[in-house]
Amino acid sequence: MKRLFRSIYDWFVSVARVIRRQFHLTFTDLGVMIFFLFLPLVYPLIYSLIYNPEVTRDMPVVVVDDCRTAMSREFVRQCDATEAISIIGYAANMSEARECLNEHRSYAILEIPKDYEQHLGRGEQGVVHFYCDMSLLFRYRTFLMSLTTLQVDECSRLRQIAFNTIGIPDNRAPSSIQPQAFMLGDTQQGFASFIIPGIVVLVLQQAMLLGISMLSGWSNERRRKYGFDPFQIRCSASATVLGKGLAFTVIFFPLAIFTLHFVPEIFHYPHIGDPLQYLALILPMLMATSFLGISIEGIMRERETCFIAIVFTSVIFLFLSGLTWPRYAMNPIFVILGNFIPATWAVEGFVQINSTGAGLNEVSAQYLWLWGLVVFYMLTAVVVTRYRDNRRLVPASV
């Protein structure tokens, strides 16, 4: 009995020693400190500065007005008054307007056909063409939103004119169903408000993976040189893994508070979640990520390998998280792959808490998945560490 307690005590002591050693290794390594501090502190700010204007307004549009009547000019003025469009001028014909588009001076052509006013006057449908450059869907979307609103307004105005002429009075004009649109989460429909809450979580994960990989690359270089890593505490694999994982989690927790709490505050992004709830959610993400980082230790042959092996995964994880491309429309293989990435669940959970005001109970699925990943990656990390500890390398040269 006494021996059992003794060994449990020893195990905890070795965990503590691993934590202390890991702190030492981390804080004395400039390269790792750049990953651990610079990335989570500065990247969210850079991303915010890029996307902070949120929307695009007054995009240049050139007009081809073949109608040249008061009505067509009125319509052009209405277009110019919308959020999306700024009329830069009239082109004589379509080929001149095309030229303008090709020279990148405008992003769309508004063409009003010759019979525009004629049609409206006769009580027929007037048609206006809008040719939109498709280089960015964001521009197209902005045009579309503005034009849809414009169309609804213009239609009711024209309808009223028509009704007046046939004698249906104003107040009887039947428009008895009012559509009302409400945007949830990102109420201003801004780009930064949508992408930053997800990006910051991803930045945390990637910074962590990069730093851990750099440390393990360094350790692997020592192992090749001496046959073992002299800085490694000799103890059981489980104590090593737990100690390292806890050390990284402790280092990252304050950074998580900065990126998840202060960044949205500084830039005034949607931020209606309860800090306790999203910090509770991020804890398993940090732990799972540390254990994931320890599990892939073996790949990092040297310090610099992490640049080749980890950096590119950021774009993959961004897509797998469902931030840009929804997960329900993904191939099942990618959904399964995404399930094993801590950031996928953390992005989903954090965005729901932060932007739509969900509580942990509403994101319980994500929360449980994260704890599941903690257990899973802890086991893989222990297996990998044990295997690697048993394999003593032959020193390269003395």
Add this chain to the structure above:
Amino acid sequence: MLREVIKREFRRYIARPVYLMGLVVIPIALALFFIAILDEGLPLQAPVGIVDLDHTPMSRRLTRNLGASELLQISDKQYNSYNEALDGVKRGEIMGFFVIPEHFERDAEAQTGTNLAFYCNLTYYVPGSLVYKAFKTMAVTSAGEVVTTSLVGKGLSPELSRVALMPLVLDIRPVGNPWISYAYYLGPSFIIGSVGLMALLMSVFVFMSEIKEGTSRSWLDAAGNHIATAIFGKLIPLTLVLTVVAVFVHSLMFHYCGYPMNGNEWNMLLGLLLFIIACESLGVVLASIIPSPRFALSLASLIGILTFSIAAFSFPVEAMYGSIGIFSYILPVRYYFLIYIDQALNGIDLYFSRWWYVGLLCFPIAATLVAPLMRRWSRHPVYVP
């Protein structure tokens, strides 16, 4: 002498798996990943909820009409109130919901005024926008249907009442991408951008590994102590491998997947080659001025990852702050993206894209100016961990 360095370089490629991974496997894997994930073009069937407080034939017809939209997938779960549906949004079960108020049918037919409210979760931009589009269309057409019925009741002919409903049609034509496919829009920039990212990282890596392994002296010796030969000896194999990979990826996109190629393909291939060279040149610039493997690679990663945001594939440069937007023009992929838009998507004359090619050419020129700095560190390599 050049041949010596090239041979030496290929031997290095074979000796370590990192080269095969970084130059071939990762770029192609990334390309396949993006092609596969963007396969559908547009994410259809967004899960949405209907809160039907009316329970009348009219409200059920509305629900059926919404369900017929390819953009929406009505959740099987019954939401009985606004709060329940909002909880569904918070849980992420649905991307939005449509509320049919109480007495909807009665009020609509009596024309005493009613509303159709819809809520879209814009925290997921793409599905949120698509849900908005589908809901809005349905709300407007349902309103129109009631109006038409009542106008016919007032004695207008059905044709005339339809015109009265929508006297003005705004016909929006998405030029070059009428399917509004996300693949055609995001695919090439992300796929070639990833190839460029790896090209940048690997071109820094091939130089920095000489410092790391302390072999830069032997590298210089193989080139007969001539720095230009030494650099070209490294860049030629790199360009060769990367060009083959890039052309393979290009053929995957434009031939296998049928991404739009409305212009001359040679213009695109020229752009691609210049893009690869520009990425390598950027790598040479970093490697020349920062003789520290870790620092140079950190900077390359920083630039490489920010590229995807700052090169404005999704958020337009002209909307960014001027002091930020200007950085997009120091990234090669910005020019490739513009060339793709002009030459492949819009298929306009090469003349209009001339400046983008010039932009790409600036990178090798800049590299030529600073590359001699490599002479200094290659003679006395110092490895800083």
